[in-house]
Structures are given as C-alpha cells and as structure tokens.
Amino acid sequence: MNELEKRLHDALAGTAATVDEDVERPFPERPPRRERHRSFLVPLAAAFSVLLVLGAMVQMLGPIGGGKPDPQQRSGIPNFVLAAVPASKERPSRLEVRETANGRLVGAHDIFDRRWQFTQVAGRKNSRSFLVLAEKDDGGCAAKVFRIAVSESGDMGAPAQVTLAVPRNHMISELALSFDGAQLAYTTEQCDDTAVEGAETAAFLNVLTLSTGSARKWQVRKGALLGGLAWLPDGRRLLYISSGEVKASLRLLDTAGARASDLYAASRNVRELASEDSVSSLAVTPEGASAYLLVATLKGATGMSFEQGAGSRGQGHTELSPPGSATGGDSGGLRIDRIDLMTGAWRRSVFAVNGNDLGRGLAVDASGKYLLTFTSVYDLRRSGEVAVKMKFPAAHDLDW
C-alpha cells in the first residue's frame, strides 16, 4: 500500500468514524405499505381495458357497419309512418304505426266512436310527434284534434285531445304543423244546416303559436276553397292552395307580416294551376326552396277546383275512378310535380305515382332526401328512384 492508498484509507476511515454507530436511528413514521393485490388486480384491469376497447370499437363500427339507426334520424329513412286508416266492416277507423321498410304493423289505436274517423295526420319533422284530426262521419258538424306521440320503438302513446278555438257552427277541416312544431295552422269551415251544397260558406284560416297560445285568423272569401296547407321551414310562411270560384292557384301567406284580415289580400300568388289539375297535397322541402305537389289530372274536367279542405266536409280523400270507369272523371293518373318557390318554375311529372287513390299522403322527411306517398318512398337524390315500395292499406292520410 503506497502513501496515497494509506492517505485514502485513513481519510475514509476517519470520515466514517464521524458517524456515531451507536446512536439510535428509529425508522421514520410511515404508513404501512398497502398490501399489493397485483395477482388478481392486474388480470382484472387488463380484462376491463380489453372490454373498454371492444366497446369503443363496437360504438365506432356500429354506424359504419349498418347498425340499427336511430328512428326518424335525419340521414336515413324514418322508421315509422303514422297513418289515419278509414273504418272497415270489421273495425272502426284507427291510427296505425307501421314500419316504413316493410309495412309491418307496429301499433294501432281505434277511434273512440264508430261514427267518427281519423282523417288527417300532421307530423312535426324528425320528432315522431303528431296532431291528428278526427271528424264525425255521419254529416255531423264536429271535429276533434288529438296529439299523438310515437316512441323510438314505434309504440304509440294514448291520444290526448287538443282544444282549439273554433267559431260557432264551424268545424276544423285542415291541419298543418310547422317544421319545429311551434306553429299550428288550421282551417275552420261553416258546417251547420245553412251550409247546404252550393251555398256560400264561410271559412277561416287560423295560425296558433302553441307555446304562447297567441292566434291569428284570416277570413276566406266566400266561394273560395282552401286546402293543402304546408309550412315553410321558417315557421312563418304558409303555402296553400286556393280554389273554388276563383282560378286555382298556389299562394303564400306571411303569417307574421300580413296585416289584412282577408286571406286572399294578405297572401301573394305563387303560381296559377292548370284547370285540369287537382292538387291534393303539398310537401315543402326542408331547405324551403321547393315544394312537391300530388296532382291528379282529370281529362275533360272544366274549371276543376280543389276538392279537399275547406268545403270538402271531411272527405279525407277523393277516389278517382279507374280508367274506363263510368263514374267520376276520366282519370289521367296521378303525378308528382315540383315547383321552385323562388322563381315559380314548375316541373311536371317529377315521377308518376302508382294507384288511383288521391289521398293526402305526401311528406318529405326532415333530411329532404325522401318523399313519402301512399305507394312508395322516393329517393329525391336519385331522381325519384323508389327506395321503398309501400305496403300500406288504403288510408286517409299519413306522415312521418
């Protein structure tokens, strides 16, 4: 050991000697270590993590893989249709909820009295919330409005009656619910004993704000017929068909701005209709740029007027005679036209409709991609290609 090593040894020993070996050095106060349960916790945590990852993958892949979509979702065809079905020999009139895809009956609700019929359905877009109109079938001057909710699974809630202001000796004859369900437009028409056929009738168009209860009313000129109510998406402008003694035309009413109490003066003309055409239903697209019309052409008809709505006295639909039939007009068939609401440009026969039942059923879904009729669901993005062939029995009206 050389000098350096001796110095190092001495320094190390001397430094270490400064530490008192005999002094008591108790362990510091520390909480006892938790017992480790890795043996079973680790596999449990791993299994939980795997389940979490799998769940997330299922959630992500569900919509991609065509998992069950949310009913009434904007991007797909609404799952359910609510239809007002007339009475038959076996049963009274009733409301039916059917699957759009296959027509399967999901739920039904019979009307409270066989003398009454459900005649109209007005749906709030994308919400499965409806107002339905029931009319007394025996010529009585009575109509009732009910609120119906359909659940995500298609279950129909019990109808709840909605009380609307109706003048004495009038009855409600048309309903239209705005896109957001905030505004209700309805027409009333005189229906007492003085309202005999051919006589002048008094009718009113009413707009009710459901949240506040505030209402406005416009008088329909005597001799004029009113029908085909359809809201634009802004919940302010209302499209309707005016016919009767005047030339049939498509008109637009600004319900918030119009000051005149006379409906004809308060509204503006959008487009006059051809005399041989009868329009039974309107459906405005969600963006409000255009509207589809269900049109029946009656060959040989002169001064054809709108045959539904005010003045039709509860007839939910008009049967067109089959070709060659001796009764009724000579049917030229049904078609769906489209009108550009900005320019008034009219396009005939966007697509033909099968069948000869001139009902009310015409509705565009909330996405604006599909058009519902009694016979088909049309894909509007694909030039009216039939997306679903409907299998509904005859109905007065339907909506989704």
Added chain:
Amino acid sequence: MAVLLVGDEATAEDVVQDVFLRMQGKPPCLDDAGKLLAYVRTAVLNGCRMALRRRKRLWGRIEPHEPPVWSAESAVLLSEDRREVMRGLQRLPRRQREALVLRYYLELSDEEVSRVMGIRPGTVRSTMTRALTALASELGEGVR
C-alpha cells in the same frame, strides 16, 4: 459506506433505511444466507446512486452541491489532510469513487467489488488504477 458515497449522514441514513424497509416488506429470495451482506451492500450502493442522481437533478440547475462531509464545515471533525482527500474523492467519476470506497474502506477484494458493482473483476482493477491516478492528480502528487 453510504456516508462516504453520498457525503452527508442524513441522506446516507435515508438510503440505508429505505433498503431495510424494502427488505422488510419483501425479503430477498437468496439461495445462500451468506449472500445477504453482499445483497445489502449492492442495495445500499444502488440507493446511493439514486440519491446522487436526485441530488444532481435538484442542485445541478442551481449550484453545485457540496456535501457536508467534505465541506469546510467538517473541518472541526476532520483533519485538513483527510478533508483534502475526501474533496479529491468527491471530484472523481462515480464508478471510480465507488470502487475506491469499496476497496479502501470495506477492504473488499476485486471479486467482491465486482459483485457489488456489477462489473467484471478486470474492469474493477482497471477502474481502480485509473481512480488512484486521478486522485493523485487531484491531490497534486504522483502515484508511488
């Protein structure tokens, strides 16, 4: 040993206590009871390394830390010569310092030092030689 490696008694006590607490919580699985001492030495050496690493992280950004054992405050306890040697030892690289402490304080053989430090005996010898040369240089004398 811990005091010589970390430079202050409090840190050394913490290191050793930690080692014993860990051994109490989870006793080492040794095939030979005679290896327990070597196990403790290695555990203390590792603890000292961690303490020095933490200290370096803590003090490296502020100012060099001068442990009390070889600081001026220890002059009342240590002779000037011993303090000079300890300050020279402190300036050596970690591995050389550890090798010198194990050899000249614990008086371990090359094989025992290699087992504690986890290096080969040949590496121990070369490290020892370089450490003595470096220490002599620090102290201003040649290796005799």
